Amino acid sequence: MLRGTGSLQELLGQKCLFKEAARRGRTQSSIKSFAAARAVCLELEADNPRDKHATLVLDAGSGAALGHVPREVARLLGPLLAAQLVAVEGCVLEAPASSRASVPVEFQVQLLSDQEADVQAVAAAALRLQAATQPAASGDRLRANFDRVLEAVWREDARLLDREEGDFRETFSALTAAAAALFLRLFLRKGPWFRLQRLDYPEVPDAAAAVGELCAAGLAQTRASPAEAGDAGAFHDVAALAAVATARELQLACAGLEACAGPGARRTAIQPPSRRAALLRRLDAAVVAHGEAAAAGALLRQTGPLVRVAAAARAVVTRLQRLFFLSEDQGLSHFLAAHAGALQYPRYLVHRQQAVWSSRRQLLEYEAALQAAARLMDALEAGDEAAAEAELEGIWRSLDANRHKQLPSPLKQSFSKQSSLLFLSRFQAGKNERVTGWVHCLMATAGVSLLEKKREYVLAIERLQQLLGGVYCGTRRGDWWIRLSINLEHLGRVGEALEMAEAGLADDWLSHGDRLALQRRVLRLAKPPRRWKRPAWAGSVAPEPREVRIVQRPMASIVGFKSRFMGLSGEPCTVEQLALQHYARDEAGGWTGCHCEGGIWSTFFSLLLWEALFAPVPDVFRTPFQSSPLDLRTESFYIGRQDLIERILGEIAAGGVEERLRAVWDAHCGELCAGIRWDRWPLEELLTVAACVGGRGLAVVCRLLAEDHSGWAGGMPDLLLWNPARLKAKLVEVKGPRDRLSEQQRAWAHALTQGGLEVEVLKVVEPKASKK
Template sequence: MIDLLLSSSKNMVSPELRSSVLAITGSCIKVSPLAESLMWRAERLFFLNGEQDLSAFLLVDLGIVKFPDYKCIISDPIFPNRRDLLSYEEAIEISQIMVESLDENNSELVLRCIEVSSSRMSIALQDGKCSSGGPMVAFFSYFSASWVYSKVVLLGVSFFEREKRYIDAISLLRQLLDAFIFDGRRGYWTLRLSVDLEHVGRLDESLQAAEDGLLDPWVRAGSRVALQRRVLRLGKPPRRWKVPSYSESVKRKIFEVHVQGRLLNCKTGMKSIFYNEDGEQCGVEQLALHYYAGEGGGWQGVHTESGIWLTIFGVLMWDIIFADVPHVFRTKFQTAPLDLETDSFYEVRKGLIEELLDKIQDGMAEEILITSWESHVGTACRGVNWEKHSLADLRAAVKCIGGHCLASICRHLAQDYRSWSSGMPDLLLWRLHDCYRGEAKLVEVKGPRDRLSEQQRAWLLVLMDCGFNVEVCKVTPPPAPS
């Protein structure tokens, strides 16, 4: 076969190769581009995403994947008409070209994609398609051409910032903020706008952008904390004389512990690797877990970041996540409702959610967790990792966290899953005192060159407000001998 391959010329394939391949494969059928396009459209219309395809049916039939049980209550189509669908598909194609052009460093094509996307977003703004509609229909906008173009424009912002073309980046960011009034991304856009204005020396405008952002109800979580910190830094006399009311809250000190470890590598851009006491290589999180299990207080725990919290949330909230709500389930192949990452998730189910949170606060979380786990284990659900987190670990964590703190975390995730589903501390530690009582601690671990992101800082401050025991563990190499 190798000889046959080598014998084929650049522009034609030898007859021997063709016959040999056909002898192995049998008859082959080439799908026409038109048929391929039709199948792509049918799959996207059915699944409403670019990740799933017809193999989902096969995975279910073979028992490899099990999707949750829920009712599809549909009265309104995602795409009101054919024109909207075709516009959406065209926007996706431009988005794909943009990504490929960035990968290939094709600046000319990147600029063309930015120009087209920006122009078409402006047309949608003039037609009132971007800024109209409140949070209750927010997830419908995810399937609009304007939404896709906004993602292309944001890629354009990053491109211009990388090229230090901050004026162009500022123009695009202002266009995004003008176009999308009800949007959870406004916090990130506002933060980028304030930073870029500072890059070009327009400090008064940078400060004003940050202050305006803090008045925006759609600026939340890490972006809000970042803007507050910018206002405190930029808003000193003589620009501003009045100290903001949130000053003391944002400037609160987060308790730190320092752990020494023998560093294996210290290259910039690479994850720090250490030797533990047994001489084995490990990351900073494993080194910290070893410390807390021993001299750090005899804690059990897991390196999880947001994973265990999303699993606990999904298992506890299962019946609410998959409740009978119109429009949010369109096929039997979903792992979450379409509105999970929008404000409508909480607003539509507020009564059910608050009733469950009351039970969690009253100490019933472990019972709910066990019942839900036994009923649904192995079923696919957004955020739930059945393999990584055992029921025993989840029960211990829930018991030690306590009802009040656990209800607070679940409320944050229910009200704004998009903003709060990332950035949680690296380690969840627990320590049982007896069969009924325990305590928990949340730890963000940082290596020698790491620092807290604004989202991580936001979570730590929120957790402190909820009554959690939180701290930052800084792992550093021992001082060099003198």
């Protein structure tokens, strides 16, 4: 048996759940065969095509396969079994409760080698295995981790904090362990309202008492009774309350409101509980008829007491996590999950050099800009043009005052396309400093879309010209030039539309796709007598990629859903699946392939450029809990690492792909990295695809993503096909009967072709109607 370190001892009694392999058709008698104390063992499933670490659970007596251990456990045990360092036996703890339940098993691990290096390898795996399978963070862990956030923020950004945050920290520190854990649990959950009777956490033995403590401290609010809903000072958010209610509860609440209207009132037909959308419309009608207070009371009668985190407390914690992570895509849930063992982050140097906000006022203005942008997006999605225009009034005033042309200190000295600090500009709003920042320019872009929708092209042109005269959102400039030219053409001002397209081509900020779109506009508009001479670059404009057509009639189409076809196998399928079936035929090349769009390419990029992604560049890693540098989607990424990236690309093109892929995989498999899904693409499959694509092709793709990760994020061909026997690869963009290529897709096709890769378009066309 294992002996020695504590982690090894933990592995002795490792508990795990596994899924039975042949669940379909499982009978009650087969369920009973999983009796408690049934002996099992583990064996590596070496021929599994999807996961090289797949680990089978076998019956110890017959050797019959019962199922697989979870992927996160197999990833750690599999290499040990493959190297014959350990043998694993175990027993079933209890029979599954149903045909869909997992089977709990306790394992015993025997060490087969006494070499010190082998013992250490098993010990390291044991530590990771314990982290991967242990339950969610306890109350003590939650509080300890949040205290770490507080300490880091006060240490690094104390100048940005005020009495509001200080009072919160003092109040939170005075909470009991149960109340503090409940506060963090509620903050991490999607709400805002939660049923008091369903708050069940092991670290909160008395949820009602903890809620009372939070309310007394001003960190939570409750809605306990219909009478409270009728109070004049009560807050009513019927939509939020309705989100808590089940469909049946919504039905009963609506019925209760309608019953109060009297016998002569019009009744709405009772709807099946599953029709939630219809019930919500019915509730809206009841709100109009009876008022928000009555509707809130009717909902509370069904849901029982509710609790939510107080708005002020939520705002403070949101601000603290923004300062800690400096990313709207990350929050405390990532941090806590990492310490619970569910997530493993790469190791890199955390280096803060440049202050993002020089004052609290700048931070608050940035937050206000984010809130305004959220309100604008909500209004546009809801089709509420009046609310959207109200949010845009301040943005238009800022543009009219030329505030979008000014930069706040300390970015004035470092702002240019060649600056490695360019990504920090996105955090600037600075309205009170007569600066309209990155967020406001994005709002203005959305406002231009609204003007175009209303066909107010003259005003849209004016706003686009103002944005092009500013200093923010450089990656949006190509889109602004294109839309400016299109809007001028809508007004019949074709000569000006041509001039704007030509002017846009001189803009250094253009992405490849935007440049191609402008070039194609110029060639279309620049015909005699407007232009007698073709541009010098005309010959280099990407030609249309090769097109292949297959004939297939789509099945009955539903508006808003992708078309489906009858596949070659006789089963309904998507257009991409139909294309894969076509290319798999011997007469079409016998290709192996996948519908990946950019998925596998993002994996290749992150694996091959791992060294560059996590290089010690100042200010891009501000906490130990990031899956990518903060500047990845900006021009700063390539600028700040140019020499390193060029060296790596040279090695890739020279044939060093396999060595680099294996080294990164062995060293970092399982670590959270943007673009990589470790469970989706096994290493051996990646090596096969890489051999078919070739080093030159991979270097081309990686270069494009490194230079402009955001600009090249979309438009990659739908299918990647490979043929290991011929060491060939092909990329295919699939189009349905009424689809056409976008400019970004044309740009990808041209760039990949220039890199030596074969690219084509597969067009699925409908059969011609027969003549009667």
